[in-house]
Each structure stands twice: as structure tokens, then as C-alpha cells.
Amino acid sequence: MMLQMQGLAGPDRPAATAWPLSRRIGLGLLALLAAFALLGPLLVDADPARQDLSASLAPIGSDFLLGADHYGRSLLARLAHGARLSFGMALLTMLSAAVPGLLLGVLAAWRGGVAERALVALSDIVLALPGLLLVLILLAFAPGHFLPLYLGLSLALWVEFFRVARTTTARLLVEPRIEAARLLGFGTPYILRHQVLPEIAPLLLTLAAFAMGTAILAISTLSAISVGLQPPTPELGSMIVELLPYYAEAPLAVLMPGLLIFLLVLGLQLTARGGTVR
């Protein structure tokens, strides 16, 4: 009964602060881009790898809706596949950073002792180097392959989830309501699910969007400096570098993949920033 009273009297967050304008714009932008990334490859029948050398650098609006690149490959198809690749890889790395990060963070705060110190030491080891350097060294194991890129990015990104989950849980555990819940005989899983998780959940969207933005930037940057995914793959960063020599003939073809990366990251950052736009 007391707990219920406290819950009622507790500070009710108005819906407006959780969904400020920038977050709504960001999510709207992301929805549009996700539609392009998911529906594009289905609706546009063109194969992003099919070459038509007679249509090399075809302008916008000819046989190709957004023109063609130097091999006469449909840019619309390549952009849609590139967006899907960036989105998909960012989502995958984010998930494989978030799930262990959150679980280990809660575990560290809950158990304390050796487990916590070992996990904190592990996160310190990852943070000692800038993330991109870590990914670069891992890429030397298999240049141009997906696996080291994915592992390196997940390894660099899990720390943020871990730290937030650990500090939030540690702060909650000393609150009287957790003690009360324990005295009332609720088990650990119940307390975690009903007391700890609801406190971490509102931070998740921010953390996830931020991690995905970082991943998209890193993936495109690494392909652009030719250590990431290799050219035949329709990857946005490598598309820019591939098309750069033809800038004089087809400036838009170079700028479009760059614009797509910009919009993706902008949408994610606006979503991540939420209420604190600076």
C-alpha cells in the first residue's frame, strides 16, 4: 500500500519531455529512410551490381531514376541497398553491444565484488584506446571482411551501455523502495524487471540511437579509407570514393551517398539528443 502511494505521489513525467520536437523530427526522418532502405530494394527491381556500360554516368531522370554510376549501375538501387546495409549493420552492432552491455552492467552493480571489478577493468581496457584504432587493428586480421568490423564495433560500443546500466542500477539499489520490495519477499528477477528495468528503459533510446550513429559513421569512414567493406558491395562510403574521379561529369552521383549518410546520422543524433538539444 505504501509503495502504491509512493508511486502515485512520485514525479510524473509529462509525455512532452520524453518526445521533444528534435526527437520527433529525428524519428520521422529515420522512418522515411528506413522505408527507403527496406522498400527500395523490393520496389526497385534493379540489381545494384548489374552493369550497363552503355549507360555509364547516365544523368538523373533518364532510364535510371537517379542516374547511373561509371559502370552504368543504377544509383537508385545502389543507394537503397547501401542504406539497407548501413542500417542493418548498425542495428546488428547496436543490438550485440546493447544486450551484453545492459546485462553485464546490471549484473556488475547487483553482484559487486570481484565480478564488478573485473568487468570495470575490461571496460577500462576498451576505453584506453579510441574505438576506431581498436577496429583498425582487428581489421588487419581480415581486411575487407564483415566479421572484424562487426566484432570491433560491438566491442567498442558495449562499454557505454554497460556504464549507464551499472551506474543506474547501483544508484537504485540503495533506494528504500528496493529494500522494501526485498523485505516484502519479492525475488531478484521480479525486482530487476519491475524496479530496475523501467528506470533504464527511457535511456535506452538515446543510447541505442547514439550507438547506431557511431556505427554508421565508422562503417562508411572505414570503407572510404579502403580498409572496410570492399567496392563491389554497395556501401555508401566506398560509393563516394569510387565515384569521386567522375566528379566533374556527375557531381550529384558523388554527393548523393554522402547526403544519405548525413541524413541517417542526423536522424539518429536528433533521436539520441532527445530533450537536450544544444
Added chain:
Amino acid sequence: MTRLLLGRLIQAVLVALVVGGLCFALVRVLPGDAAFRIAADRYGPDALTGQAAEAVRRELGLDRPWPELLLRWFGDLAQGRLGNSLVSGEPVSEELAGQLGPSLWLAACALALSLLIGLPLGLASGLRAGSGLDRLALVGAVALRALPPFVLGLVLMLVFSIRLEWLPPAGYGTWREMALPSLTLALGLAAVSSRVARDAVAEVGATAYYRFARLKGLPAGAVVLRHGLRNAGIPVVTYLGLQAVYLIEGVVVVESLFAYPGIGHALVHAVIARDVPMVQGAALVMGLMFVLLNLGVDLLCRLLDPRLGAAR
């Protein structure tokens, strides 16, 4: 103070352990047999036999179990023996010594330029929070932060080297080659530091001590200088610590983009060529640069805000 130094020392050791450990693993998984390679190097490919390779293996102890080899690897690292580059054959330390200067210059120029752009802009928008200038600076900062450094660098290159033909797109030597790479990094850094400075100035401007300084009759300029800047400087400098990640990563990317002869460029090339000693050396130096940058920020914070030191 000792605690601060000790923390950064531990970080430096961690950098060496991570880089060294990963590169050791890299040598072990790469195809090819190290003993055969060294024997071919020593006796020439014609004299290369299985026996010669076995002799080298025994002599250098390459047949020992891997934990022992790892210890030896770290021992070499601790004594600063980085080995020879597999591509050029030159000692890694000599190559790095030649590349360190350009990289440090680039980082220093970028940092100085970012403060020259970011601080006045942040100050101006903070003193007039909510004005048109403030909003414009916000839009610019949000847009710049969403642009990857390599795209920003390419756009600058297309505008200033190809369209206007003012500055060279690559090379090293004079300020002209330095301008575009450092501007690329500086704009990305200033996008954050200008907003941090703006918030700090706006916050200080709303405090009682700031209003009192105005009320007691100090001229506006003196108030900004004596009471505004120093207090607003603390969060800006603290944020520089977080920006160190962006700076180091940016140096790697921007050097590769502008064909700038620095350590980041060497690192990327070594990764492509799988030149392990060079990867190790370059990553180590970049990592240690990161640690030193953090240490510098720590010390600067202590200087600006003596309360940090007194609290301990």
C-alpha cells in the same frame, strides 16, 4: 596529483597491452611460417631448406609454447624494440619518428583552429542566448556533427581545391597543404566546443556573482574577461578530454584522405598490407598520443579550477 598521473600511467600500460596483445595474435593467425621467412631472409631463397628453417626455429625459440612467446613479445615492447617494417624493411621506430612530427602538427593546428572558431562563436551565442546567431550556430553545429569527417574533408577539397583552386588537395610542407586537413578536423571539433562554450557562458551569465559584478559597476568587457571566461572555460576544457577521441580518430581518417605523411596514414596502409610491426608501432604511438592528450586536459582543468586539487 599522483593519483591523476598514476591513472594515466595505467591507461598507457593498458594501451601497450591491448595493442601488443592484438598484434601478437595477428602474427600467430597470419598465414605463413615465421621461421621459414626469417631463414629465407638470412640465407637467401636458394639456400632455404627445411633444416635451415628448423635451425632458425630452435635458435630463436619459435617452437616454445605461446605464453612464453607472448611474454617475450611484451618484453621487446617494453624495451622499445618495435622490429622492422615488413614492407620497407626499415626499423619501425625510424619510420615513426619521421611521421610523428607531421601528425603532431596536424593535431595541434586542428585543435588551435577549433578553439579559434569555437570559442568566439560560443561566447557570442552564449551572451545572447536565444538570438538569431545562437539558433544559426546550433543548426550549423548539429549539421556538422552528423557529417563524417571524410565527407566534410571531401566537400572542402571539392570547393577549395577543385572549384576555387585556392589550396592544394594533398601533400605536406607549407601552411597551404596544412590548411584543408586541419580545417576539416577543426570544424568537427568546433561543432561541439562552440556549443559547450555557449552553454557554459549562458550558465555563468545567469549566476548571482556574475550579475553582482555588473551591478558593482564593472564594465561589460571586464566582467566577461574576469568572471565569465574562466568559469566558462572549465567545461570547455573538460570536454576537450572527450573530444580527444574524435581528434585521434579524425587524424587517422583525414591523413588518409589528404595523403598526408603522418602516423595515421601509415597505420591505415600498414593494416591494408598487414605489416604487423608497423601496425603495432603506429597504433601504439597514436594510443599514447591519446593518453598524453588526456593528461594535458587533466592538468589544464586543475590549473583552471584549483578546487579540483584541493578536494583530494
